[in-house]
Amino acid sequence: MYKFKDYYRNEVTLSFKDHPFSDAPKHVWVICKHKGKWLLTKHKERGLEFPGGKVEESENAKQAAIREVMEETGGAVETIQYVGQYYVSGRKDYIIKNVYFAEVKALIPQDTYYETEGPVLLEKIPENVKRNKQYSFMMKDEVLKHCMNYIKDRKNRQ
Known part of the structure; x- marks a missing residue:
């Protein structure tokens, strides 16, 4: 566990x-x-980030993850794996969020990407993302670093 x-x-x-x-x-x-x-998306206000969002009443978290990837990037998920979960203790409320890793088999053009500008493909995630104004605040804490390490370690064990 990380804090x-x-x-x-x-x-x-x-x-x-x-x-x-x-x-x-x-x-x-x-x-x-x-x-x-x-595969990231460019949020119209926050900048570059991995897709995500809220779980709707009619779905579970995994279904929401697959839907959010499609809505924000046009990505058709081939495989998706649970990575972890984090708890954010805010000033007035809290958020609990599942993190997944998905392999996307195809990018399907969309009429709308909702609050984003659609898919962005990158060879690598820059190490200086914390100081890069192009990236969303969601990419700037240690959730990304620890999850990327976890994904890499899990792949090396397979």
């Missing part, structure tokens, strides 16, 4: 155990790859 402060100085607790904070989280974040490249 740290996020971009806004809220306390974050991240775990790679199976749903340690909630069996029904209300938010998801999906680290994606497509043809060996990282």
Whole structure:
């Protein structure tokens, strides 16, 4: 388990155990790859980030993750794996979010990408993302770093 402060100085607790904070989280974040490249989206206000969002009443978190990838990038998910879950203790409320890793088999052009400008493919995620104004605040705390390491370690064990 990891504890740290996020971009806004809220306390974050991240775990790679199976749903340690909630069996029904209300938010998801999906680290994606497509043809060996990282698949992000460009949020119209926040900047570059991996797709994610809220779980709707009619779906579970995994279904929401697949839907969010399609809505924000046009990505058709081929495989998706639970990575971990984190708890953000905000000033007035809290958020519990599942993190997934998805392999995307195709990018399907969309009429709308909702609050984003659609897919962005990158060879690598820059190391200086914390200081890069192009990137969303969601890419600037240790959730990304720890999850990327976890994904890499899991791949090396396979």
